[in-house]
Amino acid sequence: MEDLYALDFDGVICDSCEETALSAVKAAKVRWPSLFDGVDSALEDWIVDQMHTCFILLQLRPVIETGYETLLLVRLLLEMRLPSLRKSSVAEGLTVEEILENWLKIKPVIMEEWSENREALIELSGKVRDEWMDTDFTTWIGANRLYPGVSDALKLASSRIYIVTSNQSRFVETLLRELAGVTIPPDRLYGLGAGPKVNVLKQLQKKPEHQGLRLHFVEDRLATLKNVIKEPELDGWNLYLVDWGYNTQKERAEAASMPRIQLLQLSNFCTKLK
Template sequence: MGHLYALDFDGVLCDTCGETAISALKAAKLRWPDLFGSVDSSTEDWIVEQMIKVRPVVETGYETLLLVRLLLETRVPSIRKSSVAEGLTVEGVLEDWFKLKPIVMEEWNENRDDLIDLFGKVRDDWLENDFAGWIQGNRFYPGVADALRFASSKVYIVTTKLVWLLSLLIA
């Protein structure tokens, strides 16, 4: 009898940081159109790059919206509404996110459940309406797809993204 492997999808088999960051940016534009309406593409690119760096602190997807907004406030002082944004760096976010999160939630008067719903809806809409674009935001780590195809043991993948995963494995 061979071994049995149960592998997580996000961050283990697949690098989803790009997709998560872009989903968060799309959701933030809907949540705070007055803040994100005039953001240019170079600032958006910068936010996505920074989001990839701070991704390790995220426990739940809704937090990415908060991080996107906080990053924008560090970049554009004129829109700053958070007391923690001034002088904040990526390292500061990585070290203190669990202290910063409740502060920005309160200062921005945000509701966790509303952010969860919005993030999920934006991600689902992107997946449904632009599957090719959504796929480009995700990528298997090098060698993973082949390892899964040719594994001699049973492999189970733990994910909520089954449709996407199957499309990549079959391709």
Template sequence: MGDELYALDFDGVICDSCGESSLSALKASKIRWPMLFEEVTSELEEWIIDQMHVLRPVVETGYENLLLVRLLLEIRVPYLRQSSVADGLTIEAILEKWSELKPVIMKEWSEKSSDLIDLFGNVRDEWIDKDLSGWIDASRFYPGIADALRFASSRIYIVTTKQSRFADALLRKLAGVTIPSERIYGLGTGPKVEVLKKLQAMPEHQGLKLHFVEDRLITLKNVIKEPELDGWNLYLGRWGYNTEKEREEAESIPRVHLLDLSDFSSKLK
């Protein structure tokens, strides 16, 4: 085992799961709001899925995909609107203001994150049970990642807002990689900054070089705010779910290193 420790985000760093998460969110939205989605055409569904790929950089936790699906429906179908923000709302505005929009629509739609998290997980579980190969095929690992993980000399941890069981299933099925469950910190294990504190405090990690790879700039900025985490090397993956504007901002932050996919794979090996 090398003297490097890599804490890796999952979606947007290891796995491009946007196709699966968008389709799962659409399935879940039909269950959560059946009256709204009963007359949605296949053409409108395709438009929603296309826009979800554009909007993926704003998603921090999976359940937000359901909110985006419904918001896109309200943008496209005025008579279904039950929120105050949908009128005149553009895709660009969602990218810019999602942190402001999310609490407004959740309040206006009377939704709780815990309920949406449970529903989103249940829909994925049912899809896996009924069509495992279809669920797996809706995601892909970024080129070179599977081999890099399989032959990594560094100590690897997964730190993600994805539910651990889904990350584990994709690692096994797409990459043929088994990462011990105690090294996968998924949804419910606490904020990422707290997980990083926990990892650096473990006796077996003393003396290791610490690296954290993310695709969300805001997460890295939260790490920078914590003096206790000054020892971590921070990387923003160019290939992940981030925008050109975010990458330009990252270049102005001394702690954050912009990372290309090929360089990342070689670092793990």
């Protein structure tokens, strides 16, 4: 029997934390230029460092699902450090730890107080990354890395591979081509805009050519796997939480207690794909 693997991208195939942090700061400077007038290089470096740390941890919780949220995080960090810029009611006295614990509650508050629009921020995030790629492709690529062994595993995979991600497809295509030497056909890449991952899995399992295949879904977000478990229609999927991506030991322990979810090590993952 053949196997089909639906793979998340960030945190499973690619460690994109550095690129995400730097892109978020670049985009924030475009969206709110006046806020950065009084920001010196030391403070900007601090923001980038906190973004890098916070984004990892936020994914580990996990809370951030799409890249536009990182722009909000940049501005929030800036308001925490510079009270004169403060427009958010939640920024005063806020700590990084509290952001990590309460991001899902904080996000709608700051979106409303700053009069921000999700789709506009998504568009801006993509535009800034496109411009970075166009003007300094080498540095952009260098801010991303594939996890060890993944490139060879993808090249040698005998299973049917699909990418199911909240990242924008054009960036995923470029990273796979440049870092892994792999070309994923467009019909096997479901990126931002394809809808919830549970819906993508339903589409995949209904395709006539997939009937009789063993179905596997590999994620680094426990919350996403929990959403799959809630859907009886998806009971046929084997579910995996990776132990090298953006998740915590607490989440891995919780996953280990759930019969539907298997913890997956990187070496085993690479072996499975081959």
